[in-house]
Amino acid sequence: MCASRLLRRSGVAVGLVSEVLNWRATHVYQVGIGGMHQEVDVLTEEWPGVQFIGCEPYPMDPKEYDGKLIPVAISDRIGQQAFYMKRRHADGSSMFQLPDDQVRKKITVEVNTLDTLFPSPEGEHILLWLDCEGSEYSALLGAENFIKHVEVINIEITVKPNGLHWLPYKTIHDWLVDHGFKRQWCHTFRIPDGQLDCFYVANHLFNPDYCCDPVER
Numbered sequence: 001m002c003a004s005r006l007l008r009r010s011g012v013a014v015g016l017v018s019e020v021l022n023w024r025a026t027h028v029y030q031v032g033i034g035g036m037h038q039e040v041d042v043l044t045e046e047w048p049g050v051q052f053i054g055c056e057p058y059p060m061d062p063k064e065y066d067g068k069l070i071p072v073a074i075s076d077r078i079g080q081q082a083f084y085m086k087r088r089h090a091d092g093s094s095m096f097q098l099p100d101d102q103v104r105k106k107i108t109v110e111v112n113t114l115d116t117l118f119p120s121p122e123g124e125h126i127l128l129w130l131d132c133e134g135s136e137y138s139a140l141l142g143a144e145n146f147i148k149h150v151e152v153i154n155i156e157i158t159v160k161p162n163g164l165h166w167l168p169y170k171t172i173h174d175w176l177v178d179h180g181f182k183r184q185w186c187h188t189f190r191i192p193d194g195q196l197d198c199f200y201v202a203n204h205l206f207n208p209d210y211c212c213d214p215v216e217r
Contacts, residue, residue: 010197011042013187014127014154017199018046020210021184023152027123030054031074031114031139032092032132033065039129040066051123057083057109058093070117072110074132076141083109094133096165113142121149130155134166140175147179153200160194173198182206183213 018024024047030037033056040052044066052067055074062069073083073095085093087104095111128143128150130136136155140147153176157169173183181200184207188197 010154010188011039011046013185013197014039014199015042015046017185017187017210018152021201021205021207023201023205024125025050025123025127025152026125027051027053027121028067028127028129029114029118029121029150030056030067030129030131031136032056032130033058033060033069037065053118053122055112055117058085059107072112072117073135074114074117074142075111075135075138076113078112078116079110080108081111083107092131092133094135096134114139114146115142115144118146121146123149125152126150127152127154129153132156134158137167137172137175140172151202151205153181155198155200156195157198158193158195176200182211184210185212 025043028043028050030052033054043050052065053070054065054067055070055072057071057073059071060069073081075081075095081095083093083095083106084098084103085105085107086098086102126149128147130139130153132139155172157172158166159169176183180203182203183198184201185199186196187199190196
């Protein structure tokens with residue numbers, strides 16, 4: 001069981017940080033689910049009764065997801081867009097053009113915004129989980145109203161961009177700060193890929209005693 005939980009490290013980290021903050025989610029909104037969503041299992045154990053709402057354009061069986069699945073990509077606009085499916089989906093797929101040798105298939109997907117899909121989000125304590133291969137900033141731009149209902153954000157950061165469209169991490173960080181969030185913790189480092197997850201909390205939840213960032217402290 002311990003080894004299994006370690007493999008689901010993102011969910012474990014989010015659960016641990018939430019625990020020291022004395023906070024738990026009632027609803028988790030996921031932007032980007034992917035094919036290996038072990039964090040759902042971990043957080044369901046951590047927070048019995050938590051509800052998951054997931055947005056994922058990659059074709060998948062709704063029965064594989066323990067929550068409400070919406071087959072759509074999240075961005076800052078409404079319409080359709082090309083979606084590039086990687087040869088190994090465990091690595092994630094993206095709305096950004098990938099090198100030809102990485103692309104297994106290109107499809108067209110529906111695109112929408114969080115504000116449009118969820119004008120009045122369900123849940124008293126909302127965790128927004130962003131893992132959408134470079135589209136995180138676009139998802140935030142389309143969530144000006146939605147973000148007002150969110151208390152905690154777990155977001156994948158790519159400090160070594162995979163292409164021209166990936167924005168610098170500072171752009172995302174500054175947007176979150178401007179919208180009332182502080183970086184509480186960083187975890188799940190994937191050093192070869194230049195990726196990590198960052199755990200942001202609304203200002204009223206921030207606890208400097210459990211912050212790994214000396215700038216925030």
